[in-house]
Amino acid sequence: STGCQAAQSLAVKKGMEQAVKDQGLQEEVQVVGVGCMGFCGQGPIVQIDSESSEAADGLYYEKVTPEQSHSIIEGLKGAEVTANQGDANHPFFSRQFQIVREYSGKIDPEKIGDYLAMGGYQSLYHAVYEMSPEDVIAEITKAGLRGRGGAGYPTGLKWATMAKMPPGQKYVICNADEGDPGAFMDRSVLESDPHRILEGMAIAGYAVGANQGYIYVRAEYPLAISRLEKAIKQAKRQGFLGSSILGSPIDFNIDIRVGAGAFVCGEETALIASIDGGRGVPRPRPPYPAVSGLWEKPTLINNVETLGNIAPIIRNGADWFASIGTEKSKGTKIFSLTGKVCNNGLIEVPMGITLREIVEVMGGGVPDGGKVKAVQTGGPSGGCIPAEYMDTPVDYDSLTKLGSMMGSGGMVVMDESTNMVQVAQFYMEFCQEESCGKCIPCRTGTVQMYELLTKVIKGKAKPEDLEKLEHLCQMVRVTSLCGLGMSAPNPVLSTLRYFKSEYEEFLALKA
Ligand code: SF4
Structure with missing residues (x-):
């Protein structure tokens, strides 16, 4: 890769x-x-x-x-x-449980024969010939799969909503606009096993009644794009995509749309606007894309990792999938483990594993015997979890309770040399640059928050500036139009919650 x-x-x-x-x-x-x-x-x-x-x-x-x-x-x-x-047999490998990455690093991603030899496209065959669309949706629902793009919305419910829309033109979109700093899970899956995503999309298309799919992938991923292009050609040639897939009356095509690098285009309505040919900015919901999406037609959007789970669920059954993970977070999650940790890379672990096991056992802890200070999960939308919560199980709800989030799977380890106010400033700088500017709270609020953080770091802030910062965070969180603005304050709020003394140290500089 x-x-x-x-x-x-x-x-x-x-x-x-x-x-x-x-x-x-x-x-x-x-x-x-x-x-x-x-x-x-x-x-x-x-x-x-x-x-x-x-x-x-x-x-x-x-x-x-x-x-x-x-x-x-x-x-x-x-x-x-x-x-x-x-x-x-290093713990980095042995503690993993691979579902989406089961063939990554084992097959040649440019050869459809390698994917077929592993049982590839058998789930599509099984779905099309042995299951009704309703059966497929029931299986995905029973499996308890939740969207891996960040929000954790139940995938089966999303599919069922789409399927209920009146027959006619419908679309399936694979969101491969991965943009969090430090995250590269989707890129790796697309580069290592592109047919898995095509198969997941074709099964989704069959289940919800769509005959056209789009993969929206960022331009910064040229290898992923070229492997997807090859995979689509191969799958069409062998009858897994196109008209009458596998000789059935079902049609399903996939095309690629390349994004221009705007972080906000990972938001589903902005992504749809971008494919539509418009400017990639979010719009208020409802209507949700399942009701009115691409070209105002019902549209199902799932991210790469979510779609990567579909073929294994159909192959092994919902009960198998639901037996992995925790009660409310089933299956596995891929994380890109980076930062101040000995073993950097991609891991796929069962939901519910503790942060300690990931960082200290699989990651080997901080280099040179250093200590973990915090773990940042969820990218610019997430938060910083202090070392005292390292025994927290990694699942959607536990991370949210701590003021962070699962997000798409970025996990950055910070050691004691890291200044948490500077971390908050880094993520805020990212958000203010990536804000699309459509709504005032995010457009102006992220700039104001960034400037307040800079004032703190320069030792020029007063105690009331911290109150102002917190107030601003809450206002931007509640009033922004889309997820980017709603979650931009998270790194500030979580560092204020757990590392306030570091902010106060900067205030002391003024005194
Ligand atoms: Fe654009 Fe930010 Fe408003 Fe989202 S919250 S619509 S990114 S300005």
Whole structure:
């Protein structure tokens, strides 16, 4: 994927292919490029899967350089390998439970044959030939899947609302406009296993009666876009998309729409406006997109990770899915674990796992024996959870109770050297830049909040400025038109709630 390609994984692959040729091993050794294995901080990663040697099977090398690629191939014949051997049973891997990322890092994302060999598109076949649309919706509802884009709205309920709309033109949209700083879950899924998303969309289309889908993906994800384009072509050629999918009377097409990088276009009504050809700004709801969306037709919008869960739920059943996670948050969640943590990368964990297990066990804690000060979840819409709440289970409701949110899955670890007022200022700067300006509370409020935070950091604020800041946060939260403005105050409110002394220290500078 993109992260490893930036670290020369393509040169590593080329070097290994050359080494296979040089050593005449073409009959025995195949070099396969796969998607993201998740351990981004340690990439590029090379793993050996061997049918002939137990000793070699599962060997795993980290931070492989192009110079080391020959050595890995020579190692298959018993020579010493110069690359760093990693531990494939590391807690970073062993504590994961992969549903959406089950094939990521295992298949070549550019080959539909790899996806089919894993059982790909069988769920679509099962849905179209053995289930009615109502059965599919009932299964998704029973599974308890909630939207993974941030709000956590029940997916089955959304699908059922769409299905109830009168027959006629309907659309399915995959929201791949991932824009939170530090979040790259959707990019990785699209780059590593694009057919899974196409299959999820086709099942959704069948269930709600839509014959056209759009994937709205940000322009900053060129590899994801090119893999999606290839996947769509392959799926059409093999009859999984297009007219009469799988020989049935069902039609379902997918096209890609590339966003221009506005964070607000992740908001569903802004996204629809953007595909519509208008300016990407939100509008008041109702009407909800399920009633009047793209070109005023009923439109179902689900994010990448939500759609990535659909084929496994149809394949394994709602009960299987509902047995994973907690009572109100079923299944798994992908997080991009970043910041001051030893093991950076993507993890997929069952809902309900504690923050401590993620950060300290899987993430290996703070480098150089440092201490965790806070964990920021949910990106600019989320909040900062202090270290004393590390035993909190990670699920929609527990994170909201603490003043943060699940969001789309960004998780940034902060150590004791981090100044929390500066963190709040960073996220506010992001929100004021990304505010579309349509409504006054967000357009003006985010600027005012940013300026107040800057005043605090410069040591020029008075105690009443903190009161003003908090008051402003509440006002912007309650009166903004869309989620961007409603949640922009969260990083400020959560740091005021848990780290007020750091604000007061800046006030003391004035004294
Ligand atoms: Fe635009 Fe902000 Fe208002 Fe949303 S809350 S519509 S981003 S100005």
